[in-house]
Amino acid sequence: MTAFTLxxxxxxxxxxxxxxxxxxxxxxxxxxxxxxxxxxxxEKQQVEVLANQIAHxxxxxxxxxxxxxxxxxxxxxxxxxRPLDAPITDDFTVGPMSLAWDGRQDRVVLELxxxxxxxxxxxxxxxxxxxxxxxxxxxxxLSPAAARQFVARALTVVAAGRPVCPFCRQAMAAEGHVCPxxxxxxxxxx
Numbered sequence: 319m320t321a322f323t324l325x326x327x328x329x330x331x332x333x334x335x336x337x338x339x340x341x342x343x344x345x346x347x348x349x350x351x352x353x354x355x356x357x358x359x360x361e362k363q364q365v366e367v368l369a370n371q372i373a374h375x376x377x378x379x380x381x382x383x384x385x386x387x388x389x390x391x392x393x394x395x396x397x398x399x400r401p402l403d404a405p406i407t408d409d410f411t412v413g414p415m416s417l418a419w420d421g422r423q424d425r426v427v428l429e430l431x432x433x434x435x436x437x438x439x440x441x442x443x444x445x446x447x448x449x450x451x452x453x454x455x456x457x458x459x460l461s462p463a464a465a466r467q468f469v470a471r472a473l474t475v476v477a478a479g480r481p482v483c484p485f486c487r488q489a490m491a492a493e494g495h496v497c498p499x500x501x502x503x504x505x506x507x508x
Contacts, residue, residue, distance in 0.1 A: 396471035
């Protein structure tokens, strides 16, 4: 397989979003720069982990004064709540991800690798970047403010799923929920 890199050095928009109903949603990371658009399929857990790790990275950079620009504090809600840009075409499914701080540019750098590279690195405790050169990768460089906006929206998108059962903490379907802690009682307990 030939290496293929999608590079977004100054994206106009980088967001997470979903298509489908809660319980049957497909999660996307979508990046747009000028007239280029990439939609990357990923798992809900990947969106949540990525958002939390970006937030942690920015907090660490701010705490250690590693930046020549001000790192904005966390934001409660994202400014961009628009739907994903159309057309939504799956460029690839995200597998391994890497996250770094570029101190020369004062930017967050994300590398999102296609899931087909996971077969190449299975069993390796440290990711061998030479093995990752064979698959598709999307490299996204974000300002600290854009990264904070991504975090706010991503955490909102992840939390917008099905309600959680107060007894067993499993997601409840709209048609009912068989709760193991309530001996399989399907209807809501009042």
